[in-house]
Amino acid sequence: MKLEGMDELLRKLEDMGNVGSRIENQALKKAAEPILQEAKSNVKVRTGKLKEGLKIGSVKSKNGNKYVEIGITKDDTSKIFYGKFLEWGTSKMKARPFLGPAFESKKNEAKNIIKDEVKRGLGL
Numbered sequence: 825m826k827l828e829g830m831d832e833l834l835r836k837l838e839d840m841g842n843v844g845s846r847i848e849n850q851a852l853k854k855a856a857e858p859i860l861q862e863a864k865s866n867v868k869v870r871t872g873k874l875k876e877g878l879k880i881g882s883v884k885s886k887n888g889n890k891y892v893e894i895g896i897t898k899d900d901t902s903k904i905f906y907g908k909f910l911e912w913g914t915s916k917m918k919a920r921p922f923l924g925p926a927f928e929s930k931k932n933e934a935k936n937i938i939k940d941e942v943k944r945g946l947g948l
Contacts, residue, residue, distance in 0.1 A: 849890070852892050853880055860878060866923075874907045880893075895922075
């Protein structure tokens with residue numbers, strides 16, 4: 825998700841160096857929580873292993889943009905690897921997504937959390 829209208833706040837964070845980076849990281853992780861909870865509620869439970877295994881990953885950076893991964897990825901090889909088949913389907917099985925819908929339903933809430941956490945971290 826791309827945040828619009830936060831240029832001034834992001835510039836302030838960059839000027840703060842490591843402290844600003846920590847504020848960004850905390851905001852991203854906190855914003856991921858409602859998406860994770862929604863994904864867990866969307867999972868069709870058989871054993872509960874997939875629901876329990878869904879987590880918020882560490883903050884990563886690509887092309888200067890920070891992000892966190894929530895749940896599983898297409899290259900997942902963990903104990904809950906089969907979740908990717910549910911999310912994206914296979915040649916023999918229709919997709920039954922739980923992550924995508926969770927993101928779509930909670931992305932505005934996540935944006936607001938990021939904005940609020942950054943403002944709080946900056947003392948605004």
